[in-house]
Amino acid sequence: MTLRGEDTNGPEAAPAMALAEGPLFTDDSLPIRPTRSGLARALTTLRRWPSFTMGLAVVVLIVLAAAGAPLISPYDPNVPNFAQVLQGPSWQHLFGTDDLGRDMLTRVIYGARYSLGISGTAVGLATLIGIPLGLFAGYVGGVFDAVVGRVSDALFAFPAVLMAIAIAAMLGPSARSAVIALALIAIPEFSRVARGAMLVEREGTYVEVSRTLGSSWAFIIFRAILPNALGPLLVLISLGFANIVLNEAALTFLGLGAQPPVPEWGAMLSVARRYIVSAPYFALFPGLAICLLVFAFNLVGDGVRDLMDPRQRRRS
Amino acid sequence: MAKRTSRQEYGSAHWSAAESGRPEAPLLDVRDLTVAYGADDQAVVAVRAVSFTLQHGAVLGLVGESGCGKTTTALTLLRLLRPPARVVQGQIGFRGADLLLQSDRDMEQVRGNRISLIFQNPMTSLNPTYTIGAQIVEAIRAHRRIGGAEAWARATELMTMVGIPDGPERLRAYPHELSGGQRQRAIIAMAIALEPDLVIADEPTTALDVTIQAQILWLLTDLKNRLGMSMIYITHDLNVAASICDHIAVIYAGEIVEIAAARQILGNPSHPYTRGLVASLPETSWRERMVHPIKGHPPIYGRTLTHCPFAPRCAEVIDRCWQEHPALLPLGAEHAVRCIRRGEREADDGVH
Numbered sequence: 001m002t003l004r005g006e007d008t009n010g011p012e013a014a015p016a017m018a019l020a021e022g023p024l025f026t027d028d029s030l031p032i033r034p035t036r037s038g039l040a041r042a043l044t045t046l047r048r049w050p051s052f053t054m055g056l057a058v059v060v061l062i063v064l065a066a067a068g069a070p071l072i073s074p075y076d077p078n079v080p081n082f083a084q085v086l087q088g089p090s091w092q093h094l095f096g097t098d099d100l101g102r103d104m105l106t107r108v109i110y111g112a113r114y115s116l117g118i119s120g121t122a123v124g125l126a127t128l129i130g131i132p133l134g135l136f137a138g139y140v141g142g143v144f145d146a147v148v149g150r151v152s153d154a155l156f157a158f159p160a161v162l163m164a165i166a167i168a169a170m171l172g173p174s175a176r177s178a179v180i181a182l183a184l185i186a187i188p189e190f191s192r193v194a195r196g197a198m199l200v201e202r203e204g205t206y207v208e209v210s211r212t213l214g215s216s217w218a219f220i221i222f223r224a225i226l227p228n229a230l231g232p233l234l235v236l237i238s239l240g241f242a243n244i245v246l247n248e249a250a251l252t253f254l255g256l257g258a259q260p261p262v263p264e265w266g267a268m269l270s271v272a273r274r275y276i277v278s279a280p281y282f283a284l285f286p287g288l289a290i291c292l293l294v295f296a297f298n299l300v301g302d303g304v305r306d307l308m309d310p311r312q313r314r315r316s
Numbered sequence: 317m318a319k320r321t322s323r324q325e326y327g328s329a330h331w332s333a334a335e336s337g338r339p340e341a342p343l344l345d346v347r348d349l350t351v352a353y354g355a356d357d358q359a360v361v362a363v364r365a366v367s368f369t370l371q372h373g374a375v376l377g378l379v380g381e382s383g384c385g386k387t388t389t390a391l392t393l394l395r396l397l398r399p400p401a402r403v404v405q406g407q408i409g410f411r412g413a414d415l416l417l418q419s420d421r422d423m424e425q426v427r428g429n430r431i432s433l434i435f436q437n438p439m440t441s442l443n444p445t446y447t448i449g450a451q452i453v454e455a456i457r458a459h460r461r462i463g464g465a466e467a468w469a470r471a472t473e474l475m476t477m478v479g480i481p482d483g484p485e486r487l488r489a490y491p492h493e494l495s496g497g498q499r500q501r502a503i504i505a506m507a508i509a510l511e512p513d514l515v516i517a518d519e520p521t522t523a524l525d526v527t528i529q530a531q532i533l534w535l536l537t538d539l540k541n542r543l544g545m546s547m548i549y550i551t552h553d554l555n556v557a558a559s560i561c562d563h564i565a566v567i568y569a570g571e572i573v574e575i576a577a578a579r580q581i582l583g584n585p586s587h588p589y590t591r592g593l594v595a596s597l598p599e600t601s602w603r604e605r606m607v608h609p610i611k612g613h614p615p616i617y618g619r620t621l622t623h624c625p626f627a628p629r630c631a632e633v634i635d636r637c638w639q640e641h642p643a644l645l646p647l648g649a650e651h652a653v654r655c656i657r658r659g660e661r662e663a664d665d666g667v668h
Contacts, residue, residue, distance in 0.1 A: 206442055209441045211396060
């Protein structure tokens, strides 16, 4: 420390501290960088991560197709046409027809509605219930955390199919049962990841500062900590979505989800199984659709994870 | 534990500004504060029977080595301790109420509003996902029901008060866009936003370079004078403490070993530890071009302490130092010391 003006002759003379007087201006200002607009930075990100971009594009396309199904489908998904049963792809029926002569392209497009709808609801429930639960449990710890943890462990022990069978047995097989089963499987996983993220962020100095300022626990958890924990949570939601879509198709395949004549991909696969030798095209397109959607979500999830990785930080 | 001795000598040695001719009630009146970590038998005592008062508008320095209990004391004042730390005994009188008896919700009203705390590391003290304007506004709206625009205006005012140039634009900056000195200023802005009665600064300049340190010290003094706040300034640097504190309490192993006016501590240090600290200042020995540290390292003591805490490292230790725990006794006006070889009970040297 060399802020001095006076001489000192040893411990007897009280050294006087000469403080810097005058203006408080810091001369260590960093120039205020003109930040590029959010849009410009987003576009750069997309360009640099082609797999993420592709995955995102596919998801968006499928969502749009599902939303605009009545507009873009050439036929009605439910009207049978017994003259054209089990046809392969042709100019009239790009994806062929099913065992009742219904156009497969139409049914696959409408199927997106069910897959996205059911999975999306389950993901939404898991996010809105599981994440706050996990965050809160991670923050307060103690008995609450222990109880939530044990209940989660119990739910984790059930495979999705078993859970779906149990719920279908109670409520009857339907889209709603599938949503409940999928959500019950997903909530413990979501809460566990959220809890982990909270345990990391909880120790940050800024959290202590927030407490020092007198902020309430609700503010601290959801306004101060949550934005910092967003990384793993976004990855969780994307990859979780992929998983849930797959599980949902499996449930309908087994007859535990939406019931026929609903044009759901898993249900279509279940019927197509019987015709796999004689009309392989029947199973091909719903199967491809499931693969595509799941793969796209996986790409998005991987991309988000890479983006959040601090080693990949780049100047914008 | 030194319970007996501290209670007995409370009346005479309790450092009180009443002696310096200011009869009004102190802002902060800490008595016998004892904080321990861990369960009873293996408890480690971090703060041992610490007592001091603080008047309105005064600055008290808490000086000591790392790990001597200064930060724990500060956290205890705001009831921010987490288990396994616990307050074993004591009273924290603040504006007439005992802070140790308040509920959590009441303490939330105190924190930031009546007493605020400035942390050591400005690099991590700010939330990286919000602009500093948003965080200052958070500090304001935690305790005042005012609209967003009004809060933002107040935040701009605060930025100017703490000397950050281009206040309004800076408000929209993120913490990583600011230098360390500016971040600390932003944190100071948050700490004074509601004009608290007491600001506790826990080594606010340790993480900053020396020129910035000087500016921050000047800023804190200026703000204290302008807003009429009291301050507790925690540091390990005696020079810094002397420059802005009215009184300094030297802490060793969780106990106050000497407490006096700042000029006294530097000019006429009494306790061997204080003398060692003063001697180890580079300025003191600059002619010799050598620095004289105090040999050894700070200890950690448990529940019962039956000897002087500094005995293992003291250059003036005698047998008696190991046999009794010294009390904090006055050494004259505005000066108290915890050493059996000083103070009014001056024994003859060499008596065993």
